[in-house]
Amino acid sequence: MTHKIVVAGCGGMANTWVDYALQRDNAEIVGLVDIYEESAKAMAAKKGLNVPTFANLSDALSATGATLVFDVTIPASHKQIAITAMQAGCNVFGEKPMAESYADAQEIVAVSQATGKRYSVMQNRRYLKQIRSFRDMVASGAIGTPGSIHADFFLGAHFGGFRDVMDNPLIIDMAIHTFDQARFITGTDPVSVYCHEFNPPGSWYKGNASAICIYEMSDGSVFSYRGSWCADGLNTSWESDWRVTGSKGGARWDGASMPYGEVVDPEKAEGFIRELARIEGAESWNGREGHWGCLDEMFAALEEGRPAETDCLDNIKSVAMVFGAVESARTGQKIML
Incomplete structure (x- = not known):
């Protein structure tokens, strides 16, 4: 299984996520998204990635055939990113918190259940x-x-x-x-x-x-x-x-x-x-610690066809x-x- 990844959000935390993806044999970054597309271009240059950049997630998913989205955006964007990605047929791994409100988090869980796509949350601690x-x-x-x-x-x-x-x-x-x-x-x-x-x-x-x-x-x-x-x-x-x-x-x-x-x-x-x-x-x-340990679990769960330890179905209780x-x-x- 090769995971074709679009990274949404190219700020500071994205560095860790991109570095992780680059060390996996079965992961390929196929696109970078940021509302300020120059930030996505800067990330591509910094990491030596010859991939297209976008200011809109839907455009990125249509153009790249991605199967997985890394959501490293600010909390206010998590609901839109997660729902857009899952409805487009992608699984999502995202930074905490799941959403900016409990109602938004519940909606994300409902979309995950309806689409059968996994949304796992970064609980690195x-x-x-x-x-x-x-x-x-x-x-x-x-x-x-x-x-x-x-x-x-x-x-x-x-x-x-x-x-x-x-x-x-x-x-x-x-x-x-x-x-x-x-x-x-x-x-x-x-x-x-x-x-x-x-x-x-x-x-x-x-x-x-x-x-x-x-x-x-x-x-x-x-x-x-x-x-x-x-x-x-x-x-x-x-x-x-x-x-x-x-x-x-x-x-x-x-x-x-x-x-x-x-x-x-x-x-x-x-x-x-x-x-x-x-x-x-x-x-x-x-196991490995921090973000990399959590990402190891997220990928293992996806490849084994099970919910991750920090799947949204469980993380909603922390939310x-x-x-x-x-x-x-x-x-x-x-x-x-």
Whole structure:
């Protein structure tokens, strides 16, 4: 199977996607699209690609016979790109978030189901050896039955561009990663959310760049999220700082190092504070990390005729966490998901 790829969006993130495609033996980039066609021409020159460039996706698909679209456009364009591509008979691999609204994401899922075409979403932060180890530690039962999961995310990210003028830059553009990671780590789905969103003093964002969220998950556990994208100093990693509390102990991951845990030592006597034994996360995952690991999974799933781990049919649940949080912050009410 040879994948004939049109790349939609030739900004910064497109470099990673194009580099990935160029290293695959069974992938061929057949066209580049950008509303500013000069950007597409610049990308072609930079990567040494002798392919046509376009300002319109429909024209590109008609002219090239593409079978797969890489959507590396801004979030506001994702719905149009995904639906246009799938209705033209192409599968789609796209950057997060799936869409700018939950209704748009639902429409994308409906088109995927109606056309039988796959739309897989870039959730690169699932593809790290540390988070795979952390998930395995929680799933193994070593800390007992999880009762709560907590994530702290604090960074001072000075992007400039579209993020600075978004209404909900943290929740929509970044927290989708952390929310998706919470589902991945626990193997659960969201049931409800209460969110307080705000923009603290000194923020360089127009919209709310900080938030506190409380989710009830499908197993009865609680996921709490504290985050800010305008926190200069004492920064966490981009992967957040995690803790899972269970009936036998707890597990911790700082987002950068290997995870570890502490569990009640059954050999020790009971006490006011019980004695604990340390456990270490195992390095058992050998896949590639980041974008390339996620793209490996997307291509493997397509070639095996199955939904990818981050297929839109699953990712819609992470999207629901995002837009449920936005709605809760807007109304001041707990939102059922």
